[in-house]
Amino acid sequence: MTRHHPDSLTLMEYSAGNLTEPRALCIRLHLAECSHCRSRVDTLDSLGAVMMDQQPKVTVSETSFEQLMARIDAAPEDTSPVVETPRLSPIQKLLGDDLDNLPWKRQLGDVSVLDITDKFADQSERVVLQKLCAGGKAPAHTHKGDETTVILQGAFADKNGVFNQWDFVSLDEHDEHRPVAVGNEDCITLSVLSAPLKLTGTFTRLLNPFIR
Amino acid sequence: MIAITRSTHATVKERPVTTLEQKPAKAEGRKDPWGVLLEKVGKHQDRAAYQALFEHFAPQIKYYAISNGIANHAEELVQEVFISIWRRSCLYDWRKAAASTWIFTIARNQRIDMLRKLQRRNAEMAVETEDLWQIPGENEDEPVTSLHRLMSERRIRESLSQLPEEQITVIAKVYMEHKSHQMVADELGIPLGTVKSRVRLALNKLRVILQDQNV
Numbered sequence: 001m002t003r004h005h006p007d008s009l010t011l012m013e014y015s016a017g018n019l020t021e022p023r024a025l026c027i028r029l030h031l032a033e034c035s036h037c038r039s040r041v042d043t044l045d046s047l048g049a050v051m052m053d054q055q056p057k058v059t060v061s062e063t064s065f066e067q068l069m070a071r072i073d074a075a076p077e078d079t080s081p082v083v084e085t086p087r088l089s090p091i092q093k094l095l096g097d098d099l100d101n102l103p104w105k106r107q108l109g110d111v112s113v114l115d116i117t118d119k120f121a122d123q124s125e126r127v128v129l130q131k132l133c134a135g136g137k138a139p140a141h142t143h144k145g146d147e148t149t150v151i152l153q154g155a156f157a158d159k160n161g162v163f164n165q166w167d168f169v170s171l172d173e174h175d176e177h178r179p180v181a182v183g184n185e186d187c188i189t190l191s192v193l194s195a196p197l198k199l200t201g202t203f204t205r206l207l208n209p210f211i212r
Numbered sequence: 213m214i215a216i217t218r219s220t221h222a223t224v225k226e227r228p229v230t231t232l233e234q235k236p237a238k239a240e241g242r243k244d245p246w247g248v249l250l251e252k253v254g255k256h257q258d259r260a261a262y263q264a265l266f267e268h269f270a271p272q273i274k275y276y277a278i279s280n281g282i283a284n285h286a287e288e289l290v291q292e293v294f295i296s297i298w299r300r301s302c303l304y305d306w307r308k309a310a311a312s313t314w315i316f317t318i319a320r321n322q323r324i325d326m327l328r329k330l331q332r333r334n335a336e337m338a339v340e341t342e343d344l345w346q347i348p349g350e351n352e353d354e355p356v357t358s359l360h361r362l363m364s365e366r367r368i369r370e371s372l373s374q375l376p377e378e379q380i381t382v383i384a385k386v387y388m389e390h391k392s393h394q395m396v397a398d399e400l401g402i403p404l405g406t407v408k409s410r411v412r413l414a415l416n417k418l419r420v421i422l423q424d425q426n427v
Contacts, residue, residue: 008411008412008415009393009408009411009412009415012383012386012411012415013386013392013393014345015320015387016320016386016387016390017320017321017323017324017345017390018386018390018391018392021328021339021344024344024345025339025344028343028344028345028346031346042309042313042348042364043364043368043418043419045309045313045316045317045348046310046313046364046365046368047368047383047387047418048313048316048317048320048387049310049312049313049315049316049365050312050365050368050369050372051383051384051387051388052272052273052275052276052312052316052319052387052388053272053312054372055272055275055276055279055384055388056275057271057272057274057275058271058274058275058278058286059271059274060270060271060274060287060290061287064266064270064287064290064291065263065266065267065270067291068266068291068294068295069259071291071295072295072298079295079298079299080299081254081299081300081301081302082299082300082302082303084303084350087342087343090339090343090344093338093339093343094338094339119338119339120338121328121331122331
């Protein structure tokens, strides 16, 4: 049961299809485990449908439907009904391996990170996996720009409360926190950071939102 | 069952109003003409039903493409959306989504897909659009929420007409013009906070915000 949810404005940008891929991924992972937010997104999708319906209509070309049918008749194999198959979790698709077997890079103390920005076509945001070992503490830090985080495994606590698996965390530069991994498991999170990479300063600090 | 219903016909008017909210939604769900057509396409590849859907939704989708800034690909988007409808209609279930909502999500995903393909450099697309943006009712089983889904579209349609123009404008820009709240603020020359509060007010009235935790 998740307790920390994305706010309605973020879900609306998701429903409208306006979020970047990494941010949509965070929402998607949360939705997979949160029926409360799925229901909110359903309503927002309906809002999208009603908006589309109430906008002007533009006549399509006269041959448009014929072209469509010609395409369906010409290549039935490309236009045949889709078969519903269970989907792999997007995180599994992305990483292709067990979370524990990833090539983690040990940072300061209890924190390991793995930068997966290169898995996405749009490189304007940094996407990082972070692991705080069970019982481990991250040094106190603040954030530059917005950070969106979803918890993939385990749980952490900070002054704002306890964040469990699939909880959604949104932070900005005003939030200072000192996360501690709680429970018996390593805490693994997926974070998207808006602040562009600056090659000044200490590289590891920029890489790691936990300790930045 | 039918016989009983008929025999109690005279008492129908006296039914308690407590069921009022659920009844029309259920009835609307069954009668939703676009849902009926979609099912015909899904079950029998019914071309007449497909054409009726095309005539209704294609002009909406073409405008959607143009307002999203891909006017050069508007006809192409319409084609892609309808190929997708043809292929996926077998998965459509009226109990899980209103037809127009289902079609909107397909149009949105095809728009995202098209932009991804146009912008793609050499990077392989590790995750597909549909891994990130789901079509309602696929790969999930939530009968409990289906009534809620069908009701919400009718409710939104009704309450949208009561919203002030300035709120509708902001929502339209987000949904139809692919604009972030920040971009809307820049374009209208108003603070980001004003855009956000307009959206919140609207979502409150549309009862999209059932409860906002962690805000």
